[in-house]
Structures are given as structure tokens and as C-alpha cells.
Amino acid sequence: xxxxxxxxxxxxxxxxxxxxxxxxxxxxxxxxxxxxxxxxxxxxxxxxxxxxxxxxxxxxxxxxxxxxxxxxxxxxxxxxxxxxxxxxxxxxxxxxxxxxxxxxxxxxxxxxxxxxxxxxxxxxxxxxxxxxxxxxxxxxxxxxxxxxxxxxxxxxxxxxxxxxxxxxxxxxxxxxxxxxxxxxxxxxxxxxxxxxxxxxxxxxxxxxxxxxxxxxxxxxxxxxxxxxxxxxxxxxxxxxxxxxxxxxxxxxxxxxxxxxxxxxxxxxxxxxxxxxxxxxxxxxxxxxxxxxxxxxxxxxxxxxxxxxxxxxxxxxxxxxxxxxxxxxxxxxxxxxx
Amino acid sequence: xxxxxxxxxxxxxxxxxxxxxxxxxxxxxxxxxxxxxxxxxxxxxxxxxxxxxxxxxxxxxxxxxxxxxxxxxxxxxxxxxxxxxxxxxxxxxxxxxxxxxxxxxxxxxxxxxxxxxxxxxxxxxxxxxxxxxxxxxxxxxxxxxxxxxxxxxxxxxxxxxxxxxxxxxxxxxxxxxxxxxxxxxxxxxxxxxxxxxxxxxxxxxxxxxxxxxxxxxxxxxxxxxxxxxxxxxxxxxxxxxxxxxxxxxxxxxxxxxxxxxxxxxxxxxxxxxxxxxxxxxxxxxxxxxxxxxxxxxxxxxxxxxxxxxxxxxxxxxxxxxxxxxxxxxxxxxxxxx
Numbered sequence: 322x323x324x325x326x327x328x329x330x331x332x333x334x335x336x337x338x339x340x341x342x343x344x345x346x347x348x349x350x351x352x353x354x355x356x357x358x359x360x361x362x363x364x365x366x367x368x369x370x371x372x373x374x375x376x377x378x379x380x381x382x383x384x385x386x387x388x389x390x391x392x393x394x395x396x397x398x399x400x401x402x403x404x405x406x407x408x409x410x411x412x413x414x415x416x417x418x419x420x421x422x423x424x425x426x427x428x429x430x431x432x433x434x435x436x437x438x439x440x441x442x443x444x445x446x447x448x449x450x451x452x453x454x455x456x457x458x459x460x461x462x463x464x465x466x467x468x469x470x471x472x473x474x475x476x477x478x479x480x481x482x483x484x485x486x487x488x489x490x491x492x493x494x495x496x497x498x499x500x501x502x503x504x505x506x507x508x509x510x511x512x513x514x515x516x517x518x519x520x521x522x523x524x525x526x527x528x529x530x531x532x533x534x535x536x537x538x539x540x541x542x543x544x545x546x547x548x549x550x551x552x553x554x555x556x557x558x559x560x561x562x563x564x565x566x567x568x569x570x571x572x573x574x575x576x577x578x579x580x581x582x583x584x585x586x587x588x589x590x591x592x593x594x595x596x597x598x599x600x601x602x603x604x605x606x607x608x609x610x611x612x613x614x615x616x617x618x619x620x621x622x623x624x625x626x627x628x629x630x631x632x633x634x635x636x637x638x639x640x641x642x643x644x645x646x647x648x649x650x651x652x653x654x655x656x657x658x
Numbered sequence: 659x660x661x662x663x664x665x666x667x668x669x670x671x672x673x674x675x676x677x678x679x680x681x682x683x684x685x686x687x688x689x690x691x692x693x694x695x696x697x698x699x700x701x702x703x704x705x706x707x708x709x710x711x712x713x714x715x716x717x718x719x720x721x722x723x724x725x726x727x728x729x730x731x732x733x734x735x736x737x738x739x740x741x742x743x744x745x746x747x748x749x750x751x752x753x754x755x756x757x758x759x760x761x762x763x764x765x766x767x768x769x770x771x772x773x774x775x776x777x778x779x780x781x782x783x784x785x786x787x788x789x790x791x792x793x794x795x796x797x798x799x800x801x802x803x804x805x806x807x808x809x810x811x812x813x814x815x816x817x818x819x820x821x822x823x824x825x826x827x828x829x830x831x832x833x834x835x836x837x838x839x840x841x842x843x844x845x846x847x848x849x850x851x852x853x854x855x856x857x858x859x860x861x862x863x864x865x866x867x868x869x870x871x872x873x874x875x876x877x878x879x880x881x882x883x884x885x886x887x888x889x890x891x892x893x894x895x896x897x898x899x900x901x902x903x904x905x906x907x908x909x910x911x912x913x914x915x916x917x918x919x920x921x922x923x924x925x926x927x928x929x930x931x932x933x934x935x936x937x938x939x940x941x942x943x944x945x946x947x948x949x950x951x952x953x954x955x956x957x958x959x960x961x962x963x964x965x966x967x968x969x970x971x972x973x974x975x976x977x978x979x980x981x982x983x984x985x986x987x988x989x990x991x992x993x994x995x
Contacts, residue, residue, distance in 0.1 A: 587926060
């Protein structure tokens with residue numbers, strides 16, 4: 322990406338092993354993230370550009386001398402950040418804060434939207450997939466890279482448990498995966514706030530019991546009318562409006578888990594929220610911590626997060642993939658190099 | 659209070675039963691709250707004034723026709739808001755959000771800094787104390803009205819459990835009671851951030867294992883040096899500086915419970931905090947929910963929160979009590995009408 326709206330497909334040097342803990346992964350499937358749309362909307366123009374993509378799965382092509390858990394030919398999925406899986410944060414399951422972790426597309430590491438990626442800390446990062454490279458499960462397995470593990474993080478951090486009523490704000494891929502996750506953890510009532518019918522329809526298929534299309538104060542009023550207010554909210558957008566909807570719908574003493582990267586620096590945490598004992602929780606998902614937890618349910622078809630991918634593009638079509646997602650013509654674009 | 663710095667002791671009409679669920683309580687002991695100092699610093703001048711005080715204990719003088727659990731002569735403590743103890747919020751233990759609750763000093767209800775108070779929803783609000791009116795325990799029992807139950811709320815909402823390391827920001831009465839509460843719940847290491855030696859000394863007596871007097875970045879650095887960072891922070895001040903100290907000291911994935919009424923409307927909950935998975939929790943304490951839980955420990959002397967009262971004033975001396983607290987000559991002023 323060379324700036325807002327400016328995605329180019331270019332040749333780059335083939336990734337090579339740099340550290341003994343690296344692996345090179347040949348990408349089989351990648352995708353465009355909702356969060357990629359923020360720079361697509363507003364990134365200042367640059368001459369050097371930035372490799373894009375942080376969700377991918379593929380086949381191990383080469384491993385560094387110290388990589389012991391992976392070998393050439395293994396099919397693996399990459400969580401959306403790399404991590405050593407050994408530091409104190411990783412030991413707690415907070416791989417997103419890994420002391421030695423980092424992001425694809427930065428610091429000399431390629432992005433996932435490409436033919437191959439050098440993955441640092443390969444043993445700590447990559448998770449082997451027990452399926453063939455032509456498995457029909459690949460889209461759902463790819464979803465473990467980010468959207469499904471992120472939706473799960475929302476449900477876990479807000480403490481969804483059996484019989485709960487949960488509000489999910491946002492009908493993007495993360496919101497829809499949060500519906501899957503909430504249902505999987507036993508939520509009985511799942512209200513999905515979203516106005517895009519194809520998406521909310523998929524949300525219903527995933528387990529949403531109610532859909533609220535209204536926004537702002539009307540949306541809040543409708544949610545309160547339906548539910549009397551909810552104790553647990555997953556905010557899967559990242560805008561102030563989405564946070565305000567969450568704050569308006571949550572009961573006093575309730576919790577809001579934020580999954581959408583906030584598009585604001587300051588937010589309402591003053592006397593009003595204090596008096597109401599609102600808990601703000603969640604954050605960037607430690608995807609790596611959840612992949613093995615969710616993998617069996619993907620393998621046996623209990624959950625099918627891959628359904629969020631509603632169009633497939635070749636790598637050459639990546640600019641179209643961005644455009645289609647930005648225009649909301651496509652929910653989530655799968656890219657097959 | 660007639661405005662900033664303007665506290666007057668005046669005759670007011672004797673409180674009378676208005677609702678059948680009311681009781682009139684003759685005040686035996688009351689006190690000035692740290693939160694009373696905010697209007698004392700900044701309240702706009704008013705001609706009508708505002709009755710002050712929301713912490714008191716006393717003797718039931720008269721009860722409305724529907725009051726069944728209390729009788730004339732009972733010694734009772736009042737939590738700092740009144741509540742019916744029957745609504746959905748009270749049923750959850752969130753009495754601060756009671757659907758029929760309210761604050762002393764507002765809506766025709768007197769403040770606790772006076773000779774007598776009409777207490778709405780007396781059955782739901784007041785807790786009987788099994789001691790004599792001249793008991794030496796009265797100060798510690800009075801602390802259940804607010805500071806001790808508030809400190810406890812911080813420790814509970816941040817999830818303090820056996821063996822924890824906890825940071826308490828603020829050496830006011832609430833911060834010191836948070837130290838008591840954290841220790842009571844099993845915290846092994848309790849770092850108290852405060853610079854007033856008499857107060858931090860009391861904090862050590864209550865169970866603080868370390869005291870950090872430095873503020874701002876130096877304070878944060880010192881806390882990190884001592885502890886490596888902590889997962890659980892109780893912020894007992896309410897200023898942005900105190901929140902920044904909490905944010906600086908907490909580990910990624912950690913929680914901050916806010917007990918000090920925020921003196922800001924917007925706060926830092928943007929991308930940086932999101933990436934770190936910081937949870938903001940706590941809020942105004944549901945004091946009523948905790949009084950019976952803590953009462954046995956006060957009665958048997960396991961906890962002695964009454965030690966925060968370091969000077970006693972008569973009601974006539976109330977203006978001196980405010981002045982002494984505002985000047986930090988007194989930690990917490992006990993008022994004996």
C-alpha cells in the first residue's frame with residue numbers, strides 16, 4: 322500500500338531465512354482485514370510503500386536451524402502477529418504482547434498478502450493444520466488467523482457464559498465471528514447490531530437471535546426495548562459511535578469488550594460511566610492463544626467462520642479486493658495467490 | 659455548603675417521616691469525605707446551600723408505617739446512598755444503581771453532617787449494628803458507610819486473590835482502606851503510591867509492603883523497578899495523573915479499578931490501551947452490598963478502618979473539619995454531633 326486507496330501488486334525479493342528461528346511459508350490463502358481498510362482510507366502517500374496483510378495460511382517451505390516443531394511441507398496457519406510463545410506474556414496467553422513479537426509488514430517481515438512470508442519465531446507462532454492443502458476447510462481455518470480468534474477474545478474477555486444475553490455491535494467479519502463465539506460459549510440471546518442485511522442474515526445463521534438495524538439513540542432504545550439492557554457487550558467496530566451504542570445498551574455494572582481498533586484516542590470514562598460501574602475490557606486479540614482451542618470445532622464443522630469470506634480474488638486482483646471491501650460490496654475478501 | 663470554601667452550620671427543620679418506608683436517624687457519628695472536598699474546592703456560590711455529608715451512623719428515632727426490620731433505638735449505619743434492596747440492581751449487589759435509590763443532601767433528604775437524617779427506604783438501606791452506642795468500634799463501623807466498603811469494591815472488582823501483587827494509587831482514606839481490603843483478600847504484595855508520610859505509615863500498618871512516594875514518570879518507573887509491573891491496580895484518587903500512574907504501572911492484560919470519582923470526562927482508551935488489553939473496571943461502590951460481609955471483621959477487630967479518622971470535631975466545628983482536610987492537616991475528620 323502506497324497511500325490511501327493505492328494498493329499495488331509488485332514483485333518483491335523472495336523471503337529468506339534470516340534468524341535461526343525463522344520459517345518461510347508459501348502462502349495458500351490470505352485475506353483483507355477490516356483493519357486494513359483504515360490505512361486504505363487515510364494512509365499518507367509514501368514512496369516506499371508498506372507490505373500488507375496479516376492473515377494467512379500456507380505451506381512451510383524452509384526452516385531455520387533452530388526450528389524444531391515444523392518441517393518443509395507442513396500446512397500451517399499464522400496468527401496475525403508473531404510471538405515466541407515462551408515469554409511471560411505468552412505464558413499468560415497474552416501473545417499479542419509478546420516481548421519478542423511483532424507485526425507482519427513491518428521490521429523487514431513481509432505481509433501476508435503475497436506469495437511467501439518469512440515468519441519470525443516460527444515454532445512459537447505457526448500452528449500446524451491436520452488437513453490437506455486442498456481441504457474445503459481452508460477458509461474457516463484461515464479465519465483462525467484473526468477474525469474468529471478475535472471474536473472469541475471478545476466473548477471470553479466479557480465473560481460470556483451459559484444462558485447469557487449478549488449484544489454484538491457491528492456486522493463485520495469480527496462481529497459475526499463474535500456471534501459464533503458467544504453462541505459457542507453458551508449465550509442464549511445474542512443481539513446483533515448491524516444494518517447490512519446480507520451480513521446480519523449470516524449473523525442469524527451463526528446464532529444471533531435478534532438484529533437491530535437502527536443506529537445511535539434509536540438503536541440503543543431498540544436494544545433496551547428488546548432486552549431491557551444487557552450485561553455483556555462486544556464492540557466489534559472501533560468507532561466512537563459503536564462505543565456509544567455499547568454504552569447506551571449496557572446495564573449498570575455491565576462490561577464492554579472492545580475488539581475494533583479504536584479510531585479515537587480519548588473516550589468517555591468520566592463520572593457518568595464511573596457511577597454506572599461500566600467495565601471496559603478486551604483489546605487486540607492474542608490470537609495464538611486461541612487457535613488450538615478453536616481448531617477442533619473448525620475441523621469437525623461445529624463452527625464455520627469461513628462463511629464470512631464471500632468473494633475470492635487472485636493476488637493480482639488485490640486492489641479490487643480492497644475496493645470491494647471498502648465499498649461494502651464484499652464482507653471479507655479471500656485472496657488465493 | 660454555600661459554595662467553594664463556604665461551609666456553614668445552621669438550624670434546619672427537624673426531619674420527619676414523609677414516606678411510609680422512611681426512618682429518621684439521630685446521628686451519632688458522621689464524617690467528611692474526600693469527595694466532599696471537590697465541591698469545597700469548586701462549587702459555585704448558591705443562596706440556598708446544599709446539605710452535606712453522606713456517611714453517618716446513629717440511632718433510629720422514628721420509623722414509617724411500612725418499616726418492619728428496624729425499631730426506635732436501633733443503632734444503624736447508613737451506606738453512602740440509599741437503596742430499596744429489592745430492585746434488579748440491588749438483587750445483583752449493585753445498590754449504587756438502585757432504581758429507587760438516591761443521595762443524601764438531594765431531593766429533600768438531609769445530609770449526614772447534621773443532627774438527624776430522614777432515610778428513605780430504611781429497611782433496604784440501614785444495617786443494624788450489634789454494639790452499644792458508646793462502643794469503641796464506632797469509627798470503624800462508620801467507615802463501612804463509605805471508605806472501607808469503597809476500598810473493598812476496588813479490591814473485589816479488580817479481582818484480588820491469594821498471592822497477588824496489587825498497586826494502590828493514593829494514600830487518602832479510600833486508598834488506605836483499599837490496602838486493608840487487598841490484604842484481607844490475600845494479596846501478598848501491596849504497593850502503595852502516596853507521598854504523605856503519616857498516611858503511608860498507616861498504609862504500612864494496614865498491610866502495604868512497599869511505598870512509592872515519587873509521582874508521574876518517576877513514580878511509574880519506581881513501581882516497575884520494584885515489581886516488574888502489576889496485574890491489578892486500584893486507583894483511589896480520581897485525577898488524570900493518578901490514572902496515568904495506574905496505566906504506566908499496570909502490565910499488559912492487567913486491570914485498573916477506579917474508586918476516585920473521575921475529575922475528567924474523557925480519558926485515554928485509544929489504540930495504545932487497546933493494544934495492551936488494559937481493563938478499566940470499578941466505579942462507585944455499592945456500599946450496601948458489602949456492609950454485612952465486612953461487619954464481622956470489624957466487630958472482631960480483624961480490620962480497623964476507623965484508624966483513618968485522625969481528628970474529631972463537633973458539628974459546630976464542621977467548617978474547621980473541611981478546612982483541615984482540604985489543607986491535608988487531617989486525613990479524615992470524624993464529626994460527633
